[in-house]
Amino acid sequence: MTPRAFVAGATGYTGRAVVASLIAHGAEAIAHVRPDSSALAHWRDRFGSLGADVDTTPWAESAMLETITRLRPTHIFALLGTTRKRARGAAAAGAKTREDYEAIDYGLTAMLLRAAVDSGLTPHFTYLSAIGASVKTRNEYVRVRGRVQAELMVSGLPYLIAQPSFITGDDRDEPRPLERYGAKAVDGFLKAVAVLGGGRIRDRYGSMTGTELGDSLVRLALASPRGRVVADGVALRAARRG
Numbered sequence: 363m364t365p366r367a368f369v370a371g372a373t374g375y376t377g378r379a380v381v382a383s384l385i386a387h388g389a390e391a392i393a394h395v396r397p398d399s400s401a402l403a404h405w406r407d408r409f410g411s412l413g414a415d416v417d418t419t420p421w422a423e424s425a426m427l428e429t430i431t432r433l434r435p436t437h438i439f440a441l442l443g444t445t446r447k448r449a450r451g452a453a454a455a456g457a458k459t460r461e462d463y464e465a466i467d468y469g470l471t472a473m474l475l476r477a478a479v480d481s482g483l484t485p486h487f488t489y490l491s492a493i494g495a496s497v498k499t500r501n502e503y504v505r506v507r508g509r510v511q512a513e514l515m516v517s518g519l520p521y522l523i524a525q526p527s528f529i530t531g532d533d534r535d536e537p538r539p540l541e542r543y544g545a546k547a548v549d550g551f552l553k554a555v556a557v558l559g560g561g562r563i564r565d566r567y568g569s570m571t572g573t574e575l576g577d578s579l580v581r582l583a584l585a586s587p588r589g590r591v592v593a594d595g596v597a598l599r600a601a602r603r604g
Contacts, residue, residue, distance in 0.1 A: 365389040365584055368417070368433060368485075370474050371441030373405055376490060376529060379576025380439055385413045387580055392417050392433060421470055426477040430485075437583055438478050439488045440471045440510075468506035472513060479517050488522040488583045489514055490575075493567070493594065495525060515590075522583050523592045524575070531571035566595040578602050 367384050371377040372393035384391040391414035395405045406416050419429040430438070444466040471489070478485055495507035514521050570578075578598040582591065585601075593601070 363436070365436045365587070366392070366434070367437040367439060367583075368392045368394065368430065368435040369439045369441065370394045370470070371439070371443065371490075372409070373399070373401070374441055374443065375572040376576050376579075377439070377441045378408075379572045380441060380579055381409060381414050382412055383577045383580040387584060389437075389580075389584065391415070392435065394419065396421070421473065423473060423476070426473055427480055430474075430477045430483070431481045434483055435485050436587065437486045437488065438474065439490075439579065439583070440474050441490045442470050442474075443467050443490070463502045463506050467503070468509055471510050475510070475514060475517060475519075478519060484519055486520045486522070486583055486587045486589075487514060487517070488579055489524070490579070491523050491525050493525045493527045520586075520588045521590055522579065522586070524579055524582075524598060525592065525594045526570050526575055526598060527567045527595055528569035529572060529575055530569050531573070533571065533573070562596055565599045568595060570595070570598065574599075574602060 365384075365388075367380075367389055369377055369381055369384070369391060372381050373395055377393075381391045381393050391409075391412075393405070393409040393414050394417045395402055395409075397418040397420050399405065402418065409416050417429060417433070419425050444463065475487065478487055489510060491507040491511055492504050495504045495511055497505060497508040497512060499505050499508070511523055514523065575598065578593075578601040581601040582593060582597070591597075
């Protein structure tokens with residue numbers, strides 16, 4: 363049976379790469395785009411040119427459950443995320459809905475997970491987490507990811523939890539200069555560590571581009587559709603090397 367994947371967060375840096383990689387690997391890809399997106403026409407054209415379908419289900423419990431039940435995906439990719447800058451901008455603009463880590467990174471992902479469980483279909487659920495994710499940290503970004511991880515692990519679904527370090531590259535639309543410079547500094551240090559025999563440390567903590575990560579996620583998810591896997595940078599890089 364041809365895999366069919368529902369990709370939430372498809373318009374993001376990693377999400378775009380996941381959609382392209384799914385098509386390249388012979389899977390059906392359904393790219394989710396918010397129905398109120400000002401760039402909806404652009405994304406329809408872009409994903410359509412790749413051979414992917416676009417879904418515009420609103421983020422509401424009943425609507426998302428109906429969509430997952432109707433589409434019957436074999437795989438779901440949860441690649442949702444926001445930034446502090448975006449959250450502050452939305453609040454300053456008087457947005458009607460919250461755009462912070464709790465609302466987006468946790469809230470929407472948890473909604474998608476509930477829809478997958480309640481559909482009764484047991485699709486493979488790929489979750490883009492982060493290195494160091496834990497419910498015990500004060501860092502909100504990794505704390506909400508720790509919460510999702512914990513809920514996914516007891517959901518009964520097969521899953522892939524990916525825990526990369528920096529996700530960045532020259533092809534990223536958003537500038538994020540501090541993140542990019544930080545990644546380059548860390549990568550430079552890790553190269554020196556690798557020379558001294560620390561190859562696994564380099565692979566675990568080194569940065570990945572969206573294309574590299576997206577392809578790794580797809581390869582791992584398609585290779586083990588009934589598995590329960592937690593993959594750090596070492597495993598993610600190994601997936602691309604075959």
